[in-house]
Amino acid sequence: MGMVKGRAVSAPRASVWLTDAAARTRTRRSEQPSGLDRERITAATVRLLDREGLARFSMRRLAGELKVTAMSVYWYVDTKEDLLELALDAVVGELTVGPEGLEGDWRQRLRELARAYRAMMVRHPWVAPLMGSYLNIGPCSQAFSRRMRAVLHDSGLGAKEQLGALSAVFRFVYGFGAIEGNVIRRCRAAGHTQDEYYREAMGSMARRPEFVESFGDTEELFGPEGMGGGVAEMRERDFAFALDLLVTGIEAMARETAAT
């Protein structure tokens, strides 16, 4: 318990998922007048975040969406942060592609999981900043992590290396999804397509001598050839390449493990 400017501040919990069971049972136990419960609130949160983005999300707006007073929500959820953590785990729940992922070549399974993760981050551009802000230990996050560990178990890496690779894969995919989700968010805010946005930025840069000096001939890198079929495809190629890099790296490290 600390004091900030005379206001009592209790140390924040690490995560909603670590609150005691009693607090978590604030789910519907009878027919509420408003029909509210945690699930419904979380769903509305996801809907609102998808529609208007993280910056415009507020407890008051959420309450409006639920046709209820802002303060009603606080009966089910302690803070805005907790609510966002719930929303985060909810969309990670979309990644349950089914248990068929448990067989087949580990390379292909890793590619599939990575692609699904990235696709989710692109579908929900507000996920990236949140993912970086929480512990990600909700039930759905854990289920996904378990699947990824199963894949790496089959890679031929040693037990210690599997943990290292798990962390590498996650941060790697996160890095991609975060940047990408962000550009999407910005474009949406500006009301442009990604290609327009990119062209505008490139145009502004080309008109500035420092930038040309720095990038050399920008046409070479970002012109029709370099860009191929637009920004989306360029990023697709980048991601595919990065995935190759990852798989190739794991294979090579696994050979080292096997050799010793």
Next chain:
Amino acid sequence: MGMVKGRAVSAPRASVWLTDAAARTRTRRSEQPSGLDRERITAATVRLLDREGLARFSMRRLAGELKVTAMSVYWYVDTKEDLLELALDAVVGELTVGPEGLEGDWRQRLRELARAYRAMMVRHPWVAPLMGSYLNIGPCSQAFSRRMRAVLHDSGLGAKEQLGALSAVFRFVYGFGAIEGNVIRRCRAAGHTQDEYYREAMGSMARRPEFVESFGDTEELFGPEGMGGGVAEMRERDFAFALDLLVTGIEAMARETAAT
């Protein structure tokens, strides 16, 4: 130009760095009464962000730090967003380790650049969320990117692959720095060390049956053996492993390039 709830909203610029020269020249042109200019404002912003974090940063607090009215800052900077973008490029400027990085084995140079980048993100835990939010085309960001491209030029990859690898390396290091900077930020907010924080989270999880089921024996993964000398060292190992994975992957892909 759009309308949101009757309020006129002009499409946001892509970046401070893409504003016209006239606007950027709002630097000191004479001795100001308050001694304000962009540089001083940016420096104060970095100081404040380091000390209190992104969440507590506000234009009003910054103004207080500068002993000036909140609105004075707006003479030099259009929006809070612009200011944060300036602060971001300023700390990337810390990465100028000198031109000696231009020779030597590309593997070692890549490792050095990656390590420096990560260290910077750990020094300034507010960088990660911002880095994901802007285009990162300030002069210092570009200088760093140029150095990284020089390194990859020497890796033996083809020209196209070099671009892919550049993106991979950046997103990769970003992923690491973001997660790590975040935990640091949370710990600081809670007034705990990272080890305390980690132990607490682990303790809470161990007391919950679902978690044990999910992670198996948590002691095995996170106990004294798995953790080694604390969280910091565990992350150090993870990062080192990931760096190996990256270098090994690039080497293998370069061999493929050479073979065809």
Next chain:
DNA sequence: ACCTGAACACCGTTCAAGT
């Protein structure tokens, strides 16, 4: 047990006015 209204201590930014 659940929901509301009023209030507190904040925000970023605009705008008219001062020097």
Next chain:
DNA sequence: ACCTGAACACCGTTCAAGT
């Protein structure tokens, strides 16, 4: 050219009160 004060339209959250 630079800086200020007052004001607008918001925030998250607390707290006492209602049903």
